[in-house]
Amino acid sequence: MAQKDPESGDVPPCAGDPRPQGGALLHRKRSKAARVPLHLSSEVRSTRAEMLPSWGHCVLAALLCSPLWVAGRLAPENEVPLRPTAWLPEARVTPVPLPRDRTRRLYFTLRKRTATMSVTVSPCDAPIEWSLSARTLKDRPSKSLHWSSKKSMPEVWWRGPGTEAKMYSYTGSVVDTFTGPAYTPASIYILRLRSREKDTSASVYLQEGDGALGAFPELPHDPRVHTVGVGMTSVTLSWVPSGSVLKLPPNSHGYQYCVLVNRKHNYRSLCAAQEAVKKERKKERKDKEQKVTVWPILKEWWWQQWDSLEEEEGPAAPLQDEYPGLQCACRGAESVCTVSELTPDTQYYFDVFVMDVRNGTSAAYSGTVARTHEEARPAVAPLGEGELRWVPLRGDGRHSGQLFSFRPRGWQQSALLTLQNCGAPVATVTVSSRGQVLASQPVGRDVVQIWLQGRSSYLIHLEAGGPVAEAAGAPQGGVKMQASSAYHRQAPPALPPTLQIKSFSKLRGCRSVTLAWLGTEERSLYCVYRRKLADGEQAGADGCLGPESRSETERVLCKYFQELNPRRAVTTATIGGLEPGAAYVFDVYLMRRWGIPVKYHSKTVRTRKEC
Incomplete structure (x- = not known):
């Protein structure tokens, strides 16, 4: 057996190896393997330098003499393909992820004597492009090469010389199927899929031969x-x-x-x-x-x-x-x-x-x-400018709530809304505009005033939340309501501190009586009405009886009054033309161009029989 030269690194060739001796290559291998750390002693470095070259030579000699070396390269089973290879199975739905702007390739072959085939592609949530091609290798790989798996075959066909024929292409977002004859000279079929819009996925189904496609359900002719x-x-x-x-x-x-x-x-x-x-x-x-x-x-x-x-x-x-x-x-x-x-x-x-x-x-x-249909809502009735509206309210479900719309006049878009409860003790008013609630408050016995400003239209919702007690003299329980744009102040007008009427005994005669009541600092019109009571008749307390329902013969006096000092805002009136010893009911109304007239509490006075 020949001896190796430690300086040159030559190795005797294997038996029957016709390859030339690669001294330069082995020298580079030895030089890289013979590196020794600097911190070791010179003796240790010399010992390792002698051992490592001989070990590397033995490994390289075994590799060169191995049957895995063919034509100057490693056998294909130890090779890593340059491109990922995915085989498309037959008669099975295969999900395929599709990253954006990246082409996915699926390879498949057909069995011998397969006449027809069909390929179905179902996109997921985005349009995709897919095409089917058949590639024929000009020179098939040598049969002497033993492949360890079928996975490397498309790589060899793709790299080798050959021709490729395009069989079908489609772009869209619905399920599409190609059905046709097999490409006879084809060595391998290539299915390419691509999504240009976004990351998505698709499902692919391959079927060999004729027959109905059983992978995807059938849609009728009218799929609506x-x-x-x-x-x-x-x-x-x-x-x-x-x-x-x-x-x-x-x-x-x-x-x-x-x-x-x-x-x-x-x-x-x-x-x-x-x-x-x-x-x-x-x-x-x-x-x-x-x-x-x-x-x-x-x-x-x-x-x-x-x-x-x-x-x-x-x-x-x-x-x-x-x-x-x-x-x-x-x-x-x-x-x-x-x-x-x-x-x-x-x-x-x-x-x-x-x-x-x-x-x-x-x-x-x-x-x-x-x-879907909208819920049933009550009709919205328009409320006219200055219109006095009687709104019946019942607590038994009928007329339990009503809606009104009001549009103020003028560029200021302001108005005064006044309400008075007449036999509906649990009434509530809610004012809104464009879905936003502006005011909501109960409507009691006293007059309610709500100042509206800054909106072009208002929605007024009146609702009764309980049983209604009808007031005497009123047609039925309800609420009086009026909206007026004539009032231009930035707040509701002032009301009298009290609505009581007083009579003076010393100033009461056989044919006249003197009355007094409180007014406001604003100039307003006050009207006095009288009604003679029959023998044994009792005066009813009706706070909702307005001047519009009184007879003209009952009005006896109207006067303007204004006092800037609220403590001194007292006005009086002497009512004459009465009968001696008769009982009369006197009512005073605060008349306004805006809002509901304010009625004072009724006062019953009997004239003297003898004077």
């Missing part, structure tokens, strides 16, 4: 969802049954319909609906995490490889788990459904999917949209 009836809280839908469902015997559970309801838009596939649910849950979790911690949680983007989308997201949950509150979601093979518990006056989008329970595939009908 029809709206049968619409209510305030429910919508009834119907659709033409799927041919796949009709082919099955009764009470079979191979297919079922799923109805999805949402307020955003229709979905083109069941996968798109599930992806929307995932994104919504991710957003909710992200918002929750940002509220809990100050530092944002970094996403492990380095683990997100281009073909690991399904592993990261996990399998999609069925719709009945995502929407447990929706009725008719995946409820069987009935083609009529009523979705209830909806919100009135709301627009909803309805989608119907027919699902193959065994394969986990689905087909989407053309969805529809419907708006």
Whole structure:
């Protein structure tokens, strides 16, 4: 056996090896392996320098003499392909993640004597481009090469010289199928998929030979969802049954319909609906995490490889788990459904999917949209400028609430709203504008004044919250109401401190009486009415009896009065022309151009019999 030269690093060739001796290459190998750390002693470094070259030479000699070395390179089973290779299985639905602007390639071959084939691609939630090509290798690989697996074959065909023929292409967002004869000289088929809009996914199904496609359910000729009836809280839908469902015997559970309801838009596939649910849950979790911690949680983007989308997201949950509150979601093979518990006056989008329970595939009908009816509301009656309106209110459900609209005149957009309760002890008034409540307060026995300003229109809601006690002389229990734009001050007008009327005994005669009452600092008109009582008649206390319901013969006096000092705002009036010894009821009204006239409390006075 020849001896090696430690300086040159030459190694005797193996038996039968026709390759030339590679002294330079072995010298570089020895030089790299013979490096010794500087901190070792010179003796140790010399010893290791003698041992390491001989060990490296033995390994290299074994590698060169191994049968794995073929034509100056390692055998293909130890080679890493330059491109990822994915084989498309036959008769199985294959999910394919599609990162944006990245082409995915799937390879497949057909069995011998296969005449026809079909490829079905179902996009998820975005339009995709896909094409089918057949590649023929000009010179097939040598049969002497023993491949350890079929995974390396497309790499060899792709790198080798050959021709490629394009068989089919499609761009869109609906399920599409290519059906045609096999490409006879083809060595391998290449399916390319690409999404230019966003990251998405698709499902692919390969079938060899003739026959109906059993992977995806069939849609009818009319795949639309029809709206049968619409209510305030429910919508009834119907659709033409799927041919796949009709082919099955009764009470079979191979297919079922799923109805999805949402307020955003229709979905083109069941996968798109599930992806929307995932994104919504991710957003909710992200918002929750940002509220809990100050530092944002970094996403492990380095683990997100281009073909690991399904592993990261996990399998999609069925719709009945995502929407447990929706009725008719995946409820069987009935083609009529009523979705209830909806919100009135709301627009909803309805989608119907027919699902193959065994394969986990689905087909989407053309969805529809419907708006539920709004709730029944009482009619809104316009309230005229300065109009005195009697509003009947009952607590038995009839006329329990009424709505009025009022538009003030003038550029100031201001008005004075006055109300007086007449036999409705639990009445409430609420004033709003464009959905915003401006004022809300009870309406009692006293006159209520509400100043309105700054809005072009107002909605007035009167409501009775209890039983009504009808007032004497009034047609029925209710509220007097008036709105006027003639009052331009920035606050409601002042009312008298008290509405009592006084009479003076010393100033009472046989044919006249003297009355006194408090006024206000504003110039106002006061009118006095009288009514003679019959023998034995009692005067009724009716605070809602206004001057509009009094006879002109009962009015005896009207006078203007104003006193800037409220403590001295007392006015008097002497009423003559009376009969001796007769009883009279006197009423005083504060007359205003705006608002309801204010009625003082009635006063009964009897004249003297003898003077």
